[in-house]
Amino acid sequence: xxxxxxxxxxxxxxxxxxxxxxxxxxxxxxxxxxxxxxxxxxxxxxxxxxxxxxxxxxxxxxxxxxxxxxxxxxxxxxxxxxxxxxxxxxxxxxxxxxxxxxxxxxxxxxxxxxxxxxxxxxxxxxxxxxxxxxxxxxxxxxxxxxxxxxxxxxxxxxxxxxxxxxxxxxxxxxxxxxxxxxxxxxxxxx
Amino acid sequence: xxxxxxxxxxxxxxxxxxxxxxxxxxxxxxxxxxxxxxxxxxxxxxxxxxxxxxxxxxxxxxxxxxxxxxxxxxxxxxxxxxxxxxxxxxxxxxxxxxxxxxxxxxxxxxxxxxxxxxxxxxxxxxxxxxxxxxxxxxxxxxxxxxxxxxxxxxxxxxxxxxxxxxxxxxxxxxxxxxxxxxxxxxxxxxxxxxxxxxxxxxxxxxxxxxxxxxxxxxxxxxxxxxxxxxxxxxxxxxxxxxxxxxxxxxxxxxxxxxxxxxxxxxxxxxxxxxxxxxxxxxxxxxxxxxxxxxxxxxxxxxxxxxxxxxxxxxxxxxxxxxxxxxxxxxxxxxxxxxxxxxxxxxxxxxxxxxxxxxxxxxxxxxxxxxxxxxxxxxxxxxxxxxxxxxxxxxxxxxxxxxxxxxxxxxxxxxxxxxxxxxxxxxxxxxxxxxxxxxxxxxxxxxxxxxxxxxxxxxxxxxxxxxxxxxxxxxxxxxxxxxxxxxxxxxxxxxxxxxxxxxxxxxxxxxxxxxxxxxxxxxxxxxxxxxxxxxxxxxxxxxxxxxxxxxxxxxxxxxxxxxxxxxxxxxxxxxxxxxxxxxxxxxxxxxxxxxxxxxxxxxxxxxxxxxxxxxxxxxxxxxxxxxxxxxxxxxxxxxxxxxxxxxxxxxxxxxxxxxxxxxxxxxxxxxxxxxxxxxxxxxxxxxxxxxxxxxxxxxxxxxxxxxxxxxxxxxxxxxxxxxxxxxx
Numbered sequence: 001x002x003x004x005x006x007x008x009x010x011x012x013x014x015x016x017x018x019x020x021x022x023x024x025x026x027x028x029x030x031x032x033x034x035x036x037x038x039x040x041x042x043x044x045x046x047x048x049x050x051x052x053x054x055x056x057x058x059x060x061x062x063x064x065x066x067x068x069x070x071x072x073x074x075x076x077x078x079x080x081x082x083x084x085x086x087x088x089x090x091x092x093x094x095x096x097x098x099x100x101x102x103x104x105x106x107x108x109x110x111x112x113x114x115x116x117x118x119x120x121x122x123x124x125x126x127x128x129x130x131x132x133x134x135x136x137x138x139x140x141x142x143x144x145x146x147x148x149x150x151x152x153x154x155x156x157x158x159x160x161x162x163x164x165x166x167x168x169x170x171x172x173x174x175x176x177x178x179x180x181x182x183x184x185x186x187x188x189x190x
Numbered sequence: 191x192x193x194x195x196x197x198x199x200x201x202x203x204x205x206x207x208x209x210x211x212x213x214x215x216x217x218x219x220x221x222x223x224x225x226x227x228x229x230x231x232x233x234x235x236x237x238x239x240x241x242x243x244x245x246x247x248x249x250x251x252x253x254x255x256x257x258x259x260x261x262x263x264x265x266x267x268x269x270x271x272x273x274x275x276x277x278x279x280x281x282x283x284x285x286x287x288x289x290x291x292x293x294x295x296x297x298x299x300x301x302x303x304x305x306x307x308x309x310x311x312x313x314x315x316x317x318x319x320x321x322x323x324x325x326x327x328x329x330x331x332x333x334x335x336x337x338x339x340x341x342x343x344x345x346x347x348x349x350x351x352x353x354x355x356x357x358x359x360x361x362x363x364x365x366x367x368x369x370x371x372x373x374x375x376x377x378x379x380x381x382x383x384x385x386x387x388x389x390x391x392x393x394x395x396x397x398x399x400x401x402x403x404x405x406x407x408x409x410x411x412x413x414x415x416x417x418x419x420x421x422x423x424x425x426x427x428x429x430x431x432x433x434x435x436x437x438x439x440x441x442x443x444x445x446x447x448x449x450x451x452x453x454x455x456x457x458x459x460x461x462x463x464x465x466x467x468x469x470x471x472x473x474x475x476x477x478x479x480x481x482x483x484x485x486x487x488x489x490x491x492x493x494x495x496x497x498x499x500x501x502x503x504x505x506x507x508x509x510x511x512x513x514x515x516x517x518x519x520x521x522x523x524x525x526x527x528x529x530x531x532x533x534x535x536x537x538x539x540x541x542x543x544x545x546x547x548x549x550x551x552x553x554x555x556x557x558x559x560x561x562x563x564x565x566x567x568x569x570x571x572x573x574x575x576x577x578x579x580x581x582x583x584x585x586x587x588x589x590x591x592x593x594x595x596x597x598x599x600x601x602x603x604x605x606x607x608x609x610x611x612x613x614x615x616x617x618x619x620x621x622x623x624x625x626x627x628x629x630x631x632x633x634x635x636x637x638x639x640x641x642x643x644x645x646x647x648x649x650x651x652x653x654x655x656x657x658x659x660x661x662x663x664x665x666x667x668x669x670x671x672x673x674x675x676x677x678x679x680x681x682x683x684x685x686x687x688x689x690x691x692x693x694x695x696x697x698x699x700x701x702x703x704x705x706x707x708x709x710x711x712x713x714x715x716x717x718x719x720x721x722x723x724x725x726x727x728x729x730x731x732x733x734x735x736x737x738x739x740x741x742x743x744x745x746x747x748x749x750x751x752x753x754x755x756x757x758x759x760x761x762x763x764x765x766x767x768x769x770x771x772x773x774x775x776x777x778x779x780x781x782x783x784x785x786x787x788x789x790x791x792x793x794x795x796x797x798x799x800x801x802x803x804x805x806x807x808x809x810x811x812x813x814x815x816x817x818x819x820x821x822x823x824x825x826x827x828x829x830x831x832x833x834x835x836x837x838x839x840x841x842x843x844x845x846x847x848x849x850x851x852x853x854x855x856x857x858x859x860x861x862x863x864x865x866x867x868x869x870x871x872x873x874x875x876x877x878x879x880x881x882x883x884x885x886x887x888x889x890x891x892x893x894x895x896x897x898x899x900x901x902x903x904x905x906x907x908x909x910x911x912x913x914x915x916x917x
Contacts, residue, residue, distance in 0.1 A: 018260050019261070021259070021262070025352065030262075031261040033237070033240050034237075034242075035237075035239040035240045035241075046240065046241055050204065050206070061269070067204070067205060067206060069204060069205055071202060071241060071244075072202075072482060072489070072491060073201075073202055073203040073204060073205065074205075074491050074492065075205040075493060075495065075496035077496075077732075078505060097596070097834065102513065103510075103514060104505050104508075104509040105496070105501075105502060105504070105505045105506075106502075106506060106509075107502070111206065111207045111249060113205075113206050113249060114205075114496050114497065114502055119509065119513065121513065127774065144248065165597075168650050169870050179478070186413050
C-alpha cells in the first residue's frame, strides 16, 4: 500500500460511510460520540472521539490519531484512554494485542495539537497479513479492527458493501459476533 | 394544551479549541481582548443513548475566512469570542452588554432579512473565556441567546407526533442532501413527494400559499434535542423570525424537529404563531449557560495534561523507552529506572555524561554534587619550582590554584570545560564561571523539564588531607560529612565521579554502611575503570568488593608532588563518554538482575554466551584500554582488610563517628593499623628482606602481590590506576 492507494481506499470508505470525511491536508476524520455500553463502563459515560487516520510516510501504513474527551471537554489521559480501549477490547472480542500498550500522546502531524496515537511500528505486520490473505480493501479491514477497539461499530451496510468485494473480507465478516445488534459487525482478530 | 418546551444547549469544548486559543492568545491576540468571530456547531438529533442538545467548538472555530464544513448531520453557526486578559477581567466583564450585543446581531439579522438567507445567524452565540496559560486552566461561559417574544411560549395544538408516522422514511432519505445546507427549510408538496423550499422564500411562499389548518406552513428545523415532546433551543429564534414576517394572527404552523442523526426521533409539532408585537429597542433574551452544577456560573476545565508541552515531552520520552520494551527487552522495568534516585558526586566531564545517559534511560531524580565553589582565590600562591629540563610546572600544597587561563577555580565552570562537558557552554564560563553543579542541574531541566535535577555543593574530606582540629575547618568538615551522609541515605545509587582517588574513600565507606549501590568511574589517560561496589542493603555480606578492596595501603593525598598535567584532565576525549555510558549501563543491568546490587560478579566466557538476565551479564569491574580498544572484565571479592568497606571500618564509624573520620583524614596510616594492613605490610617486608628481594613499592598500588584480587585484576589494575582527574 502506498500513499495513493491509501487515498483511493479512504475515499471509497468515505463514499460508503459518510460519517467520515476527507480532510484536504490528506487524512480521514470521524467525529463520534460513544455512550458507555460496554459492561464495565459507568452508566452515563460519554466519550467524544475525534478520530483521524493519517498516512505515515516513514512506516508506510495508516496511523490512528485520536482525541478522546469527557463530556465536559476534559481530555482523556493516556491511562484513561488505555482503560477505555481495554474495555472495548473485552466487549468486542477483537484483539490487536500489544500495540495498544503503545498508546501515547504525541503531536498531530498536521494540526500540531497533542493527540493520542498508536505507534505504527506494528501496523506493517498487520497490513502484510491482510495483503497475504488477499484482502481487496486492506485499509477497511484494518479500520474495522481498530474502530471496534474505540467503540465505533462499522455500520452493517458499509461492511456488506466491502464484503462483496474481497474474499478475505467476506470470510471474516460472516463470523460477526453474536452478541452484537444484527445490523452491526465487528472483525475478530486474524 | 401544553406549552412548547425547549431544551437548553449544553456546551462541549474540544481540547483542540483551547490549544488553538492558546496559540492565538500568544501569537495574535496578545493583550487584545476585543471580540473575535468564531464558529461552533450543533448536531441535528442524537444517536440513541447519547446525550442530546450538545454544542461543540473545536480548533476549526477560528477558521472564519472559509467556514469549514461541519461533520455529517451537524450545523455550523457563528459566534463571538471575548478572551479576557486576567481572571479579574473575566469576573468583572459586562455580561449584560455582551448579551445585548449578541441579541442586537440576531435582531438585526431578522429585521434586515439576512436571517432568511442564512438562518444559522439565528443561533449566533457568545463565549467569554479566560485562559491561564501557566496552569492550562480555562474558565469559560457560553451564552446561547433566545429572544423573548411578547407572545410567549407557544401552545401546542396537539401532542407531538413522530415524523415517520406522517411521512415515509424513503421520502426523507431522498430529501437529506437538500436539507444539509442550512438548519431551516420550508417543506411543501404532497406527503409522498415533499419539496424543499429555501427559508429565504418564507414571505413569497406564505403569500402564494396562505397557511391553513389543513395545509399549515411547514418548517424543517435542524433540532439538537432527541425527546419527542421537547424542541431544541435553536427553534426559539427561528419562531421569533417567522413571527416577525407573519401578518395574520394564529397562523397554523407545523414544525418538523429534524433529527437525521437518529431519524425516528424526529418529531412534528403543530402550533399557531402570531406576529410579533411592537418591539421597543431590542427584544429581551435569556441564554447564559449553567455550569455542571446547574448554577449560572462559568465552567472550568483543567487541560494541563493534554496541553502542557512539558507533559508531552514526558510521555514522548517514556514512549521511546517503552518501544525498547516491546521490541527487544519485554522485561524492561522502566518504572524501576524512573524511580531510581541517583546521586552524582562530581559534576565534571564524567558527571555531565552520566547525567545525560541517566536521563536518556528515563531516570527522573538526579542530584549533582560538586565542590563548594571558592568565591575568593586562595590568598597565597603556592611555591613553584621550574626544574630546568622539565617544562611542567610543579605545584605544592592545596589544589586550589591561582588561575592559568586553562585551569579552573574549583567548582566553577571554566573556559576549558564546555568542549568536554556537555552540560556547559561558553556563557557559563564568563565572570569567573557559574557554580558547576548548579549550572549542570539547570541545563538538565532545560533539556528535559520532566527531570528533577538538584544541585548540592560540599567538599568531600579525604584521607591524607589534614584538617586543623578544633577550628572552623573542622566544623565545616563535620557539616560536610553530615550533608554527604544525608544525601547518600536519600538516594538509591551513588556515582563516584570525582577527580582524586582518596575523595572516593568517605562515600565508599558511607555507601557500604547504608547498603547503597555505588557505580564508580575513574579515568587514566587512555584507560579507565568502571565498577560497582558490593552493596548489601540488609546488612549482609556483599557479593563483590569495593574500589579499595584491591589495595594494600590506605588512600593518601595524591595531589602533592604531581605535575599540572597529572592534576588536570589529560585524558583522551572519548574516554569519559565511554566510561560514563558504561557506568550507567552497568547500573541498568544491575537493577534488572534478580539479586540487584547483591548480584555476584558475572563474566561471560564468550560473546555468544546466553545471558542470564533480561539486560545481560552484570560484571563487577570493566577495565578499558583505548590503546588496544579492549575491555577486560575483572572482579574481586570483598576484602576483610579493606580500608573502606570492611566490617571493622564500618564498626569504627558506627561507634566513634566523626572522630574516627578525623583520625583517618589526618593520619591515613591509622586505617592500615585498624584493618591489619599495616601488620601485613610489615610481615611482607620481613619476608622480602629475608628472601633478599628488593623493597616493596611504597605506594603499593601497582603491587602484584595485592592479596585481594585475582591475577587478572592485578594486571589490569596497573594500567587504569593513575585515574584522578576530571576537573
